Amino acid sequence: MAEIYDFVIIGTGSVGSAAGYYASQKGLKVLELDVAVPPHTQGSHHGQTRLIRHAYGEGEKYLPMLLRAQKLWDELQQKTHRDIFHQTALLNVGRQGTDFIENVEKSAQKYQLPYEKLTGDEISQRWENFNFSDDYVGILEKKAGYLNSEIAIQTYLDLAQEAGVDQRFDSAVQSIDFQDDIVVIETAQQVYRAKNVLVSAGTWVKELLPEMPVQPLRKVFSWFDVADNRLNEDEGFPAYAIEIDDEQTYYGFPGKDGTIKIGQHTGGQPITHRSQRTPYGDYASDKEEVLPLLLQYLKGVGSLNHGASCTYDQSPDGDFIIDQLPGHPNVQFVTGLSGHGFKFASVLGELAAQKAAQEEITTDLSAFKLNRFE
Ligand SMILES: Cc1cc2nc3c(=O)[nH]c(=O)nc-3n(C[C@H](O)[C@H](O)[C@H](O)COP(=O)(O)OP(=O)(O)OC[C@H]3O[C@@H](n4cnc5c(N)ncnc54)[C@H](O)[C@@H]3O)c2cc1C
The missing domain is CATH 3.30.9.10 (D-Amino Acid Oxidase, subunit A, domain 2)
Incomplete structure (x- = not known):
């Protein structure tokens, strides 16, 4: 019987690469899957840079996540000395x-x-x-500025690899299924089994989760x-x-x-x-x-x-969708980032890792639930 991973991440671009790294730091057995080799030009993260604004025109509900995101970007830069954040104002x-x-x-x-x-x-x-x-x-x-998005993703993936995370790139996930509490993930090459899954597949999430209003x-x-x-x-x-x-x-x-x-x-x-x-x-x-x-x-x-x-x-209202599949709480998804999500990738990855590790989430995510569209 194949190994059962603690946490499988489907799509390791912006959010998924961060989730893999933070999960590895919690001692979880992690597998990262991506249809391409991130960072790449087929998702939403290329073009070198992304703004990080702090005082947020999209609403106060983002602020606790945003401030934590900036702290995590700063830590990543300090830890690796890579060129991640520019505080240009x-x-x-x-x-x-x-x-x-x-x-x-x-x-x-x-x-x-x-x-x-x-x-x-x-x-x-x-x-x-x-x-x-x-x-x-x-x-x-x-104190705001911009992030080098491709460098940041590469950094998270390198750290995850060093920490022993399994990485299978050029692996398109074709389906997600369930056997009791275990999630079965199928790519063209292989079938994987996981206790927890994050779907962070970016723009084409509906190919895996057709019910997403994206x-x-x-x-x-x-x-x-x-x-x-x-x-x-x-x-x-x-x-x-x-x-x-x-x-x-x-x-x-x-x-x-x-x-x-x-x-x-x-x-x-x-x-x-x-x-x-x-x-x-x-x-x-x-x-x-x-x-x-x-x-x-x-x-x-x-x-x-x-x-x-x-x-x-x-997303229909331009706000993020951060939730778990109805009936399958061990399948999380982060989607609907609506063109302003990169700055949050660090904290969204950390939150996903915390959920996968069954830790208590203290950040209020109630404004981002899927059922607001019902
Ligand atoms: C033009 C533009 C400008 C932007 N400007 C800003 C900005 O200034 N500030 C900001 O904060 N945000 C900005 N954004 C938004 C931000 O870049 C995105 O919200 C963020 O990158 C999305 O992250 P993600 O992890 O959801 O998607 P991605 O980073 O695209 O990652 C998704 C990954 O999933 C993989 N994948 C997809 N399907 C499958 C599958 N079936 N199996 C396996 N893997 C799969 C993909 O290959 C990809 O690597 C901008 C976006 C664009 C397009």
Whole structure:
């Protein structure tokens, strides 16, 4: 009879790679399965970087997880000396009184995060490349910044391997079944058995769990040449999340190594199959979607250098889905990360490992349950 793992992780990209490492530190016998070899360009984690905002426009319910996530990223960096987190500061901008800006400020106040509130004019005085009128406000988070997502995943996978975790990449899980309390996981090559399972399969989770209310969304980001040195990270330019007219949200990173990466969080194309995630440039909008930002609000950005396509696993309300399968509490899933999940990967992995180890979970996850869609 084949070995029964304590914990099998299906999908070891952002959340799954973290879960594997934290579970290994609890002495669990862990197996990591992935259809590809992470980090890779077929999931939601490529393109080098992801923002980590702390004062959260998406709502206060994220704050306890977020603060723990940052602590774990810091620990990972200290432990490995790898280039994971850049504390560049992060500027949130929106019109005064919008939900986004109110949520950012409320959560900064409630959790005593260091922040500075700036008028549109003050933003433009401090960074001349920004151009905002005084009906916009900025909340500058000094301790936020960005994460090197691919380096972080590689780091978690390396640590897990060193700790003795079994890793089977290029192994697509085809089905999950049950034999009493044991979960049976089938790949094209082999059948595995587990006491606990985490499904962290990203965009295509419905291939394994069809009941998940997740819509895959094709998204792109673009790299532009830096035409003005003041946009660079080493000149003190911050990361940013900007909501224009209470409608379109853009985000970006300070310039580095000659390019500056910019994306639009809103928009994108709903898709139903992997083949529909076509390369950057396939839609005319790919190269145009950040133009409203560049034409009016952010100056000094040069020509388009290159772009990439990616996917969001969009939940109906844009909030995460963190739960266990009804009737099968030993199968956890983390999905619906809706284009803002990377910053949480560390803490979501830690929580999954705690659940697999039957530890008490003190973080309030009630806002993220699947049954809110019933
Ligand atoms: C353009 C873009 C910009 C973003 N910007 C930000 C940002 O600034 N800040 C932020 O916090 N978040 C951001 N995000 C969101 C963030 O990157 C995602 O929420 C996060 O990476 C999702 O993590 P995951 O573990 O769910 O998925 P992934 O990292 O994609 O991992 C899923 C893994 O599951 C594997 N898999 C799938 N199916 C199977 C199967 N059947 N068998 C085995 N393995 C399988 C895949 O190969 C993959 O490795 C952005 C996303 C995109 C696309």
